[in-house]
Amino acid sequence: MSAWLHIVGVSEAGVAALPPEARHLIENASNVIGVKRRLAGWQAQIQTLIEWDGKLDEMVQRIVSFRGEPTVLLASGDPNWFGIGATLARQLGADEFEIYPAPSSFQLAAARLHWPLQNIATLSLHGRSVAALQPHILPGNRILALTSDRTTLGEVAEILKARDYAESELTVLENLGGADERVTRFKASEAGAQDIGDFYVLAIDCVAGADAALLPPVPGLPDDAFVSDGQLTKRDVRAATLAKLAPFPGALLWDVGAGCGSVGIEWMRASRDSRAIAFERNAERVEMIEANRQALGVPGLDIRTGEALDSIADAPPPDAIFLGGDVGNRALFEACWRALKPGGRLVANAVTLDGERALIDRQASFGGDLTRLNISVLDRIGTERVFRPRMAVTQWAVRKEEA
Numbered sequence: 001m002s003a004w005l006h007i008v009g010v011s012e013a014g015v016a017a018l019p020p021e022a023r024h025l026i027e028n029a030s031n032v033i034g035v036k037r038r039l040a041g042w043q044a045q046i047q048t049l050i051e052w053d054g055k056l057d058e059m060v061q062r063i064v065s066f067r068g069e070p071t072v073l074l075a076s077g078d079p080n081w082f083g084i085g086a087t088l089a090r091q092l093g094a095d096e097f098e099i100y101p102a103p104s105s106f107q108l109a110a111a112r113l114h115w116p117l118q119n120i121a122t123l124s125l126h127g128r129s130v131a132a133l134q135p136h137i138l139p140g141n142r143i144l145a146l147t148s149d150r151t152t153l154g155e156v157a158e159i160l161k162a163r164d165y166a167e168s169e170l171t172v173l174e175n176l177g178g179a180d181e182r183v184t185r186f187k188a189s190e191a192g193a194q195d196i197g198d199f200y201v202l203a204i205d206c207v208a209g210a211d212a213a214l215l216p217p218v219p220g221l222p223d224d225a226f227v228s229d230g231q232l233t234k235r236d237v238r239a240a241t242l243a244k245l246a247p248f249p250g251a252l253l254w255d256v257g258a259g260c261g262s263v264g265i266e267w268m269r270a271s272r273d274s275r276a277i278a279f280e281r282n283a284e285r286v287e288m289i290e291a292n293r294q295a296l297g298v299p300g301l302d303i304r305t306g307e308a309l310d311s312i313a314d315a316p317p318p319d320a321i322f323l324g325g326d327v328g329n330r331a332l333f334e335a336c337w338r339a340l341k342p343g344g345r346l347v348a349n350a351v352t353l354d355g356e357r358a359l360i361d362r363q364a365s366f367g368g369d370l371t372r373l374n375i376s377v378l379d380r381i382g383t384e385r386v387f388r389p390r391m392a393v394t395q396w397a398v399r400k401e402e403a
Contacts, residue, residue, distance in 0.1 A: 003095065003097055003098045004067060004070060004071060004097070005066070005088070005092065005097035006071070006097065006099075007072075007073045007075055007100065008025065008026070008072055008100045009076065009101040009104075010074050010075065011102045011177045012181070013177055014038070021100075025072050026072050028070060029070045029071055030066075030069045031069060031070070031072070033050040033059070033072070034051070034052055035052050036051050038074040039051060039074070050062070056087070063088065064092070067096070077103060077105050077106075077107075078101040078103070078104035080099060080101065082122075082123075082124040082146055085099050103177070105146065105201045106120075106122050106201065108176040108177055108201075109144050109171075109176060109201045112173060113171060115144075119142065120144055121143045122145075123136065123143065123144075123145050125146060125152055126146040126148050127148055130156055130159065131159075131294045131297050131299045132299060133159055133204075134159065134295065134296055135215075135298075136297075137159070137206055137215070138214070138215075139208040139212070139214070141204075141206045142206070143203070145202045147200060149198040150198050153170070153172065153194065154192065156191075157170070157188045157192070160206075161189065163212060164210075164213075165206055165208055165212060166187065166189040167187055167188070167207040168187065168188045169185065169207065170186055170187065170188055171203035172196050172201075172203075173202075174199060184196065215296070218270070219238060219242035219243070219266045219267075219269075220235050220236070220239030220242075221238075221266060222235060225296065226261075226288075226296075227260060228259065229260070229284070229285065229288070231285065232259050232260045232262045233259070233263055233324055234375070234390070236373075237393050238266060240371075240395065241263060241322065241347055241349060242266055244369075244397040245267065245345055245347050246320070247268075247270040248271055249273050249274065250275070251271065251274050251319040251320060252277070252316060252317075252318045252319050253274070253276040253318060253319070254279065254312065254315065254320070254336065254339075255276055255278045255279065255322050256279045256321060256324070256336060257279065257308060257323065257325020257326055258279055258280040258324065259280065259288075259325065260285060260288040261289035261292050261303075263322045264298075264301055265293060265296050268301060269296065275302070278302065279308045279312060279315075280303070281306055281307055289301070289303050290303065308332055309332055312336065312339060313335075317339050317340070318339065318341065319341055319344050319345075320346070320347075321344070321346045321347070322346075322347050323346070323347070323349070327350045327355040327358060328350075328354045328357075328358040337400070340400050341400070342401065342402045343399065343400065343402050345399050346398050347398075348395070349395050350395075351391045351393055351394075355394070356394040359396040360394075362398075363396055363398070368398025370394065370395070370396055371396075371397070372392055372395075373394075373395055374392050375389070376389045
Protein backbone atom coordinates (compact mmCIF):
# COMPACT_ATOMS: atom_id res chain seq x y z
CA MET A 1 0.00 0.00 0.00
CA SER A 2 1.29 3.46 -0.88
CA ALA A 3 1.22 6.14 1.80
CA TRP A 4 -2.24 7.68 2.20
CA LEU A 5 -1.54 9.57 5.44
CA HIS A 6 0.95 12.45 5.59
CA ILE A 7 1.85 13.81 9.03
CA VAL A 8 3.14 17.34 8.53
CA GLY A 9 4.98 19.12 11.32
CA VAL A 10 4.11 22.80 11.66
CA SER A 11 6.06 25.43 13.60
CA GLU A 12 4.61 28.45 15.38
CA ALA A 13 5.11 30.36 12.11
CA GLY A 14 2.06 28.46 10.87
CA VAL A 15 1.02 26.61 7.72
CA ALA A 16 1.97 29.61 5.59
CA ALA A 17 5.64 28.96 6.40
CA LEU A 18 5.57 25.35 5.17
CA PRO A 19 7.70 24.38 2.16
CA PRO A 20 5.94 23.93 -1.22
CA GLU A 21 5.92 20.12 -0.98
CA ALA A 22 3.98 20.18 2.28
CA ARG A 23 1.54 22.81 1.02
CA HIS A 24 0.92 20.71 -2.09
CA LEU A 25 0.01 17.73 0.10
CA ILE A 26 -2.50 19.85 2.02
CA GLU A 27 -4.05 21.35 -1.10
CA ASN A 28 -4.55 17.91 -2.67
CA ALA A 29 -5.81 16.07 0.41
CA SER A 30 -9.35 14.80 0.81
CA ASN A 31 -9.10 15.20 4.59
CA VAL A 32 -7.03 17.62 6.66
CA ILE A 33 -6.90 17.22 10.43
CA GLY A 34 -5.47 19.69 12.92
CA VAL A 35 -6.12 22.08 15.76
CA LYS A 36 -8.33 25.06 14.94
CA ARG A 37 -5.55 27.61 14.47
CA ARG A 38 -3.78 25.33 11.97
CA LEU A 39 -6.91 24.93 9.83
CA ALA A 40 -7.67 28.64 9.52
CA GLY A 41 -7.72 29.81 5.90
CA TRP A 42 -8.10 26.39 4.27
CA GLN A 43 -11.89 26.08 4.38
CA ALA A 44 -12.38 26.88 0.69
CA GLN A 45 -9.65 24.52 -0.56
CA ILE A 46 -10.12 21.26 1.33
CA GLN A 47 -12.96 18.76 0.96
CA THR A 48 -13.02 17.77 4.67
CA LEU A 49 -11.52 19.79 7.52
CA ILE A 50 -11.51 18.03 10.87
CA GLU A 51 -10.72 19.90 14.04
CA TRP A 52 -8.72 17.95 16.61
CA ASP A 53 -10.80 17.81 19.77
CA GLY A 54 -8.14 16.49 22.12
CA LYS A 55 -9.57 12.98 22.63
CA LEU A 56 -6.62 10.94 21.46
CA ASP A 57 -8.16 7.47 21.13
CA GLU A 58 -11.22 8.73 19.27
CA MET A 59 -9.17 10.88 16.92
CA VAL A 60 -6.74 8.08 16.13
CA GLN A 61 -9.63 5.78 15.22
CA ARG A 62 -11.12 8.49 13.03
CA ILE A 63 -7.82 8.94 11.23
CA VAL A 64 -7.56 5.18 10.68
CA SER A 65 -11.09 5.20 9.25
CA PHE A 66 -9.77 7.34 6.35
CA ARG A 67 -7.44 4.53 5.24
CA GLY A 68 -6.86 4.77 1.49
CA GLU A 69 -8.00 8.43 1.20
CA PRO A 70 -5.40 11.21 0.80
CA THR A 71 -5.21 12.59 4.33
CA VAL A 72 -2.98 15.16 6.02
CA LEU A 73 -2.53 15.48 9.78
CA LEU A 74 -1.10 18.81 10.89
CA ALA A 75 1.05 18.26 14.00
CA SER A 76 3.37 20.44 16.04
CA GLY A 77 7.11 20.42 15.36
CA ASP A 78 8.55 16.94 15.04
CA PRO A 79 5.65 14.42 15.24
CA ASN A 80 8.05 11.68 16.33
CA TRP A 81 9.35 13.50 19.43
CA PHE A 82 6.67 12.96 22.08
CA GLY A 83 4.17 13.43 19.27
CA ILE A 84 1.42 11.71 17.33
CA GLY A 85 3.84 9.89 15.04
CA ALA A 86 4.70 7.22 17.59
CA THR A 87 1.01 6.67 18.43
CA LEU A 88 0.00 6.17 14.80
CA ALA A 89 2.98 3.90 14.16
CA ARG A 90 1.32 1.38 16.49
CA GLN A 91 -1.87 1.49 14.40
CA LEU A 92 -0.59 1.68 10.83
CA GLY A 93 1.89 -0.12 8.65
CA ALA A 94 5.12 1.69 7.87
CA ASP A 95 4.15 1.95 4.20
CA GLU A 96 0.83 3.68 5.00
CA PHE A 97 2.15 7.02 6.24
CA GLU A 98 4.97 9.49 5.84
CA ILE A 99 6.25 12.11 8.28
CA TYR A 100 7.48 15.58 7.41
CA PRO A 101 9.02 17.04 10.58
CA ALA A 102 9.49 20.71 11.38
CA PRO A 103 12.05 21.88 13.97
CA SER A 104 10.84 20.60 17.33
CA SER A 105 10.29 22.83 20.34
CA PHE A 106 13.22 21.03 21.97
CA GLN A 107 15.51 21.99 19.09
CA LEU A 108 14.33 25.58 19.19
CA ALA A 109 14.73 25.77 22.97
CA ALA A 110 18.23 24.31 22.85
CA ALA A 111 19.17 26.82 20.15
CA ARG A 112 17.92 29.76 22.25
CA LEU A 113 19.79 28.51 25.32
CA HIS A 114 22.94 27.46 23.44
CA TRP A 115 22.67 24.02 25.05
CA PRO A 116 24.12 21.01 23.14
CA LEU A 117 21.01 18.91 22.57
CA GLN A 118 22.84 15.58 22.77
CA ASN A 119 23.70 16.31 26.42
CA ILE A 120 20.17 17.21 27.54
CA ALA A 121 17.43 15.07 29.08
CA THR A 122 14.17 15.59 27.19
CA LEU A 123 10.81 14.52 28.57
CA SER A 124 7.14 15.27 28.31
CA LEU A 125 5.12 16.45 31.31
CA HIS A 126 2.20 17.27 29.03
CA GLY A 127 -0.82 15.42 30.39
CA ARG A 128 1.47 13.28 32.52
CA SER A 129 2.52 13.17 36.15
CA VAL A 130 5.18 15.75 36.99
CA ALA A 131 6.70 13.07 39.24
CA ALA A 132 8.36 11.71 36.06
CA LEU A 133 10.88 14.53 36.51
CA GLN A 134 12.36 12.97 39.66
CA PRO A 135 14.96 10.58 38.14
CA HIS A 136 16.43 13.45 36.09
CA ILE A 137 17.11 15.73 39.07
CA LEU A 138 20.88 15.33 39.36
CA PRO A 139 23.68 17.84 39.98
CA GLY A 140 24.53 19.70 36.78
CA ASN A 141 21.90 17.92 34.70
CA ARG A 142 20.03 19.94 32.09
CA ILE A 143 16.44 19.12 31.24
CA LEU A 144 13.97 20.28 28.60
CA ALA A 145 10.34 19.43 29.35
CA LEU A 146 7.08 19.81 27.49
CA THR A 147 4.35 21.13 29.79
CA SER A 148 0.57 20.95 30.22
CA ASP A 149 -0.11 24.57 31.15
CA ARG A 150 1.08 27.30 33.52
CA THR A 151 0.52 25.05 36.55
CA THR A 152 3.33 22.71 35.48
CA LEU A 153 5.90 25.34 36.44
CA GLY A 154 4.68 25.52 40.02
CA GLU A 155 4.57 21.75 40.40
CA VAL A 156 8.11 21.40 39.07
CA ALA A 157 9.38 24.17 41.33
CA GLU A 158 7.87 22.47 44.39
CA ILE A 159 9.62 19.21 43.53
CA LEU A 160 12.94 21.00 43.06
CA LYS A 161 12.61 22.84 46.37
CA ALA A 162 11.68 19.64 48.20
CA ARG A 163 14.81 17.98 46.77
CA ASP A 164 17.03 20.94 47.85
CA TYR A 165 17.42 22.15 44.27
CA ALA A 166 15.82 25.55 44.90
CA GLU A 167 18.76 27.37 43.28
CA SER A 168 18.26 25.56 39.98
CA GLU A 169 17.97 27.91 36.99
CA LEU A 170 14.62 27.71 35.22
CA THR A 171 13.86 29.14 31.79
CA VAL A 172 10.35 29.41 30.41
CA LEU A 173 10.40 29.54 26.60
CA GLU A 174 6.95 30.59 25.39
CA ASN A 175 5.57 30.35 21.84
CA LEU A 176 8.89 29.32 20.35
CA GLY A 177 9.23 30.33 16.71
CA GLY A 178 6.17 32.57 16.81
CA ALA A 179 5.77 36.31 16.67
CA ASP A 180 5.06 36.49 20.41
CA GLU A 181 8.00 34.35 21.52
CA ARG A 182 9.18 35.17 25.05
CA VAL A 183 12.03 33.80 27.17
CA THR A 184 12.05 34.28 30.96
CA ARG A 185 14.79 33.14 33.37
CA PHE A 186 14.67 32.80 37.16
CA LYS A 187 15.52 30.43 40.02
CA ALA A 188 13.20 27.65 41.14
CA SER A 189 12.72 29.51 44.42
CA GLU A 190 11.29 32.45 42.45
CA ALA A 191 8.81 30.47 40.32
CA GLY A 192 5.77 31.60 42.27
CA ALA A 193 6.28 35.23 41.26
CA GLN A 194 6.26 34.55 37.51
CA ASP A 195 3.45 35.52 35.12
CA ILE A 196 3.50 33.06 32.23
CA GLY A 197 1.11 31.62 29.66
CA ASP A 198 0.07 28.04 28.98
CA PHE A 199 2.21 27.22 25.94
CA TYR A 200 5.90 26.85 26.74
CA VAL A 201 8.91 24.60 27.06
CA LEU A 202 10.48 24.49 30.51
CA ALA A 203 14.26 24.34 30.75
CA ILE A 204 15.87 23.24 34.01
CA ASP A 205 19.56 23.65 34.84
CA CYS A 206 19.88 21.59 38.02
CA VAL A 207 21.83 23.14 40.91
CA ALA A 208 22.07 20.95 44.01
CA GLY A 209 22.04 22.41 47.49
CA ALA A 210 24.45 21.29 50.19
CA ASP A 211 21.95 18.82 51.65
CA ALA A 212 20.54 17.46 48.39
CA ALA A 213 20.37 13.66 48.30
CA LEU A 214 22.07 12.07 45.31
CA LEU A 215 19.56 9.69 43.70
CA PRO A 216 21.07 8.49 40.39
CA PRO A 217 19.44 5.98 38.02
CA VAL A 218 22.12 3.40 38.83
CA PRO A 219 20.49 0.69 41.01
CA GLY A 220 21.31 0.79 44.71
CA LEU A 221 19.47 3.82 46.09
CA PRO A 222 19.88 4.37 49.85
CA ASP A 223 17.38 2.42 51.93
CA ASP A 224 16.07 5.65 53.45
CA ALA A 225 15.05 6.87 49.98
CA PHE A 226 12.06 4.53 50.33
CA VAL A 227 9.11 4.69 52.67
CA SER A 228 9.05 1.22 54.22
CA ASP A 229 8.23 -0.85 57.28
CA GLY A 230 11.62 -2.52 57.07
CA GLN A 231 10.45 -5.09 54.52
CA LEU A 232 12.56 -4.04 51.57
CA THR A 233 15.46 -5.54 49.69
CA LYS A 234 18.42 -3.75 51.26
CA ARG A 235 20.65 -1.51 49.18
CA ASP A 236 23.62 -3.80 48.49
CA VAL A 237 21.47 -6.86 47.83
CA ARG A 238 19.11 -4.77 45.71
CA ALA A 239 21.98 -3.58 43.50
CA ALA A 240 23.14 -7.18 43.00
CA THR A 241 19.57 -8.26 42.29
CA LEU A 242 19.04 -5.60 39.61
CA ALA A 243 22.34 -6.54 38.00
CA LYS A 244 21.08 -10.12 37.57
CA LEU A 245 17.64 -8.98 36.37
CA ALA A 246 19.39 -6.85 33.70
CA PRO A 247 16.90 -4.07 32.79
CA PHE A 248 16.71 -3.02 29.15
CA PRO A 249 14.54 -0.52 27.22
CA GLY A 250 10.87 -1.43 27.11
CA ALA A 251 11.23 -4.60 29.18
CA LEU A 252 8.56 -5.68 31.68
CA LEU A 253 9.37 -6.86 35.21
CA TRP A 254 7.11 -8.69 37.61
CA ASP A 255 8.02 -7.74 41.19
CA VAL A 256 6.21 -10.50 43.10
CA GLY A 257 5.83 -9.80 46.79
CA ALA A 258 6.94 -6.24 46.17
CA GLY A 259 7.04 -4.97 49.76
CA CYS A 260 7.63 -1.24 49.39
CA GLY A 261 8.31 -1.59 45.66
CA SER A 262 12.05 -0.93 45.73
CA VAL A 263 13.10 -3.47 43.07
CA GLY A 264 10.37 -2.55 40.59
CA ILE A 265 11.03 1.15 41.08
CA GLU A 266 14.77 0.80 40.52
CA TRP A 267 14.13 -1.39 37.46
CA MET A 268 12.08 1.40 35.88
CA ARG A 269 14.62 4.09 36.77
CA ALA A 270 17.48 2.07 35.28
CA SER A 271 16.36 1.82 31.66
CA ARG A 272 14.34 3.90 29.23
CA ASP A 273 10.67 2.96 28.89
CA SER A 274 11.06 -0.13 31.05
CA ARG A 275 7.88 -1.24 32.83
CA ALA A 276 7.14 -3.04 36.07
CA ILE A 277 4.16 -4.56 37.86
CA ALA A 278 4.34 -4.65 41.67
CA PHE A 279 2.26 -7.48 43.16
CA GLU A 280 1.59 -6.93 46.86
CA ARG A 281 -1.21 -8.20 49.09
CA ASN A 282 -0.58 -6.04 52.19
CA ALA A 283 -2.69 -2.87 51.99
CA GLU A 284 -0.28 -0.77 54.06
CA ARG A 285 2.64 -1.72 51.84
CA VAL A 286 0.59 -0.91 48.75
CA GLU A 287 0.28 2.62 50.13
CA MET A 288 4.07 2.69 50.56
CA ILE A 289 4.57 1.61 46.96
CA GLU A 290 2.27 4.43 45.83
CA ALA A 291 4.25 6.99 47.84
CA ASN A 292 7.59 5.64 46.60
CA ARG A 293 6.63 5.53 42.93
CA GLN A 294 5.70 9.23 43.07
CA ALA A 295 8.68 10.35 45.14
CA LEU A 296 11.19 8.45 43.00
CA GLY A 297 9.72 9.33 39.64
CA VAL A 298 8.07 6.21 38.22
CA PRO A 299 4.35 7.10 38.29
CA GLY A 300 3.74 4.45 35.62
CA LEU A 301 4.57 1.58 37.99
CA ASP A 302 1.56 -0.77 37.87
CA ILE A 303 0.43 -1.78 41.38
CA ARG A 304 -1.77 -4.87 41.75
CA THR A 305 -3.18 -5.89 45.09
CA GLY A 306 -4.32 -9.27 46.36
CA GLU A 307 -2.87 -12.75 46.51
CA ALA A 308 -0.04 -13.11 44.02
CA LEU A 309 -1.34 -16.30 42.40
CA ASP A 310 -4.63 -14.60 41.60
CA SER A 311 -3.07 -11.28 40.58
CA ILE A 312 -0.55 -12.66 38.09
CA ALA A 313 -3.16 -14.68 36.18
CA ASP A 314 -4.22 -11.78 33.97
CA ALA A 315 -0.89 -9.94 33.82
CA PRO A 316 1.05 -9.64 30.53
CA PRO A 317 4.00 -12.03 30.20
CA PRO A 318 7.19 -10.55 31.67
CA ASP A 319 10.77 -10.32 30.44
CA ALA A 320 12.02 -10.73 34.01
CA ILE A 321 10.63 -11.76 37.39
CA PHE A 322 11.82 -10.99 40.90
CA LEU A 323 10.58 -13.22 43.70
CA GLY A 324 11.23 -11.34 46.90
CA GLY A 325 8.61 -12.96 49.09
CA ASP A 326 7.09 -16.41 49.61
CA VAL A 327 9.93 -17.92 47.58
CA GLY A 328 9.21 -21.39 48.96
CA ASN A 329 5.71 -21.39 47.45
CA ARG A 330 5.92 -24.05 44.74
CA ALA A 331 2.62 -23.15 43.04
CA LEU A 332 3.61 -19.49 42.84
CA PHE A 333 7.02 -20.30 41.34
CA GLU A 334 5.50 -22.66 38.76
CA ALA A 335 2.94 -20.05 37.68
CA CYS A 336 5.67 -17.42 37.34
CA TRP A 337 7.92 -19.77 35.38
CA ARG A 338 5.13 -20.61 32.94
CA ALA A 339 4.42 -16.92 32.38
CA LEU A 340 8.05 -15.88 31.91
CA LYS A 341 8.96 -15.26 28.29
CA PRO A 342 11.52 -17.58 26.68
CA GLY A 343 14.92 -16.00 27.21
CA GLY A 344 13.64 -14.15 30.29
CA ARG A 345 15.40 -14.00 33.66
CA LEU A 346 14.11 -14.95 37.09
CA VAL A 347 15.85 -13.90 40.30
CA ALA A 348 14.75 -15.08 43.75
CA ASN A 349 16.19 -14.10 47.13
CA ALA A 350 15.79 -16.19 50.29
CA VAL A 351 16.83 -15.57 53.88
CA THR A 352 15.09 -18.53 55.59
CA LEU A 353 16.22 -22.16 55.55
CA ASP A 354 12.94 -23.25 53.92
CA GLY A 355 13.31 -20.62 51.19
CA GLU A 356 16.94 -21.51 50.65
CA ARG A 357 16.13 -25.21 50.35
CA ALA A 358 13.51 -24.42 47.69
CA LEU A 359 16.03 -22.40 45.68
CA ILE A 360 18.67 -25.15 45.92
CA ASP A 361 16.16 -27.71 44.66
CA ARG A 362 15.04 -25.47 41.79
CA GLN A 363 18.62 -24.78 40.76
CA ALA A 364 19.21 -28.52 40.54
CA SER A 365 16.21 -28.85 38.21
CA PHE A 366 16.39 -25.66 36.14
CA GLY A 367 20.04 -24.64 36.31
CA GLY A 368 21.19 -21.09 36.81
CA ASP A 369 23.46 -19.60 39.46
CA LEU A 370 23.28 -19.75 43.25
CA THR A 371 25.02 -17.00 45.18
CA ARG A 372 25.34 -16.42 48.92
CA LEU A 373 25.41 -12.73 49.73
CA ASN A 374 26.94 -11.92 53.11
CA ILE A 375 26.87 -8.22 53.99
CA SER A 376 28.38 -6.71 57.13
CA VAL A 377 27.92 -3.10 58.19
CA LEU A 378 29.82 -0.87 60.56
CA ASP A 379 28.52 -0.87 64.13
CA ARG A 380 29.79 -0.43 67.69
CA ILE A 381 30.22 -2.54 70.76
CA GLY A 382 30.73 -0.02 73.51
CA THR A 383 33.51 2.28 72.36
CA GLU A 384 34.88 -0.19 69.80
CA ARG A 385 33.93 -0.33 66.13
CA VAL A 386 32.95 -3.68 64.61
CA PHE A 387 31.39 -5.09 61.48
CA ARG A 388 27.97 -6.55 62.30
CA PRO A 389 26.73 -9.19 59.84
CA ARG A 390 23.28 -8.91 58.35
CA MET A 391 21.17 -11.94 57.54
CA ALA A 392 22.76 -13.86 54.69
CA VAL A 393 20.81 -13.87 51.41
CA THR A 394 20.78 -16.84 49.07
CA GLN A 395 20.14 -15.66 45.52
CA TRP A 396 19.11 -17.82 42.59
CA ALA A 397 19.35 -16.32 39.11
CA VAL A 398 18.24 -18.32 36.08
CA ARG A 399 17.48 -17.72 32.42
CA LYS A 400 14.55 -19.53 30.83
CA GLU A 401 15.78 -21.25 27.71
CA GLU A 402 14.31 -20.30 24.35
CA ALA A 403 11.43 -22.54 23.28
